[in-house]
Amino acid sequence: MKITLILIALFHSVFTLNQDPEPPEYNFHDQLLCQGDSMSLGEKQIKFKKIVSDSRCPKGNGITCVWAGEVSVLVEFYEDGIFVGEKIIVGTNLSKGQNEIISNAAISLAEFFGTDDLKINGIMVSPYPEGRRKITPEEYSVNLHIAEKLKSD
Template sequence: MIHLVFLAGEEQESTKYNTYNAQLCIGDRMNFGKKSIKFKGVISDSRCPKGVTCIWAGEVKVLVEFYEDGEFKGEKIIVGSNILVDEMYVEGEVRKNKISTGSKIPVADFFSVKDLFIDNVIVLPYPNISEKISPEQYRLNLKVSEEIEED
């Protein structure tokens, strides 16, 4: 199947990106080229648990560190005002409750690149009123996008 799109009166620039995805446990690193992002931990998690009616949706704060060529470049606290995005029902049970921090987070200042950002952050698991989350249970899904400079 072929899709054709015609745009009149406007010249579009074609920007290309390398994208990298990873699911990290606390202490894990996402490596891409000579750069890496390390998931240090969850600073706070006040997201409204499933099974509770809250006035405020809450937020989750995670700490990540940035490295280039093995050298520490800095750290950043990522704060998400989070909403339960979806629930997947598989064989009668709920799996993969996801929340997302939303928009792109620029991180090019930590590296020697022009355009690099965290495109998506998902913190798992989502809180449940009947279960306490231990630090070892947290996982951080990251999607990082880096603009490719064309010669």
């Protein structure tokens, strides 16, 4: 009985090791953008237009907030250099140093590009408010995280 189990385990491991690994289902793109910068994905571009509002609770001593606040980011979409639409993405303070603004669900870009192959998986907004200092529009940057579904053969 033990020999049979050992032989089955041996054959299973040989067949498993000889299989090609499955290719990843998504290609991930990550880019830091200042206001007015664009991220290119072939003929498609995503542009960080501006921060619409930022009411995130600032870090600092003596600051008490009733709610965490939120930040709104305006992004524009272009295909072959032609404007195809814009979207305001709103989120609250979440995990990554309180800068992450997109929660669990990915945002499909199908309404702009006619395909569900691209999704915004996350946006990190920097800098994070501190004390009572106002952040100027030129100081803001966003780090875009895009998931691109790979075409299957």
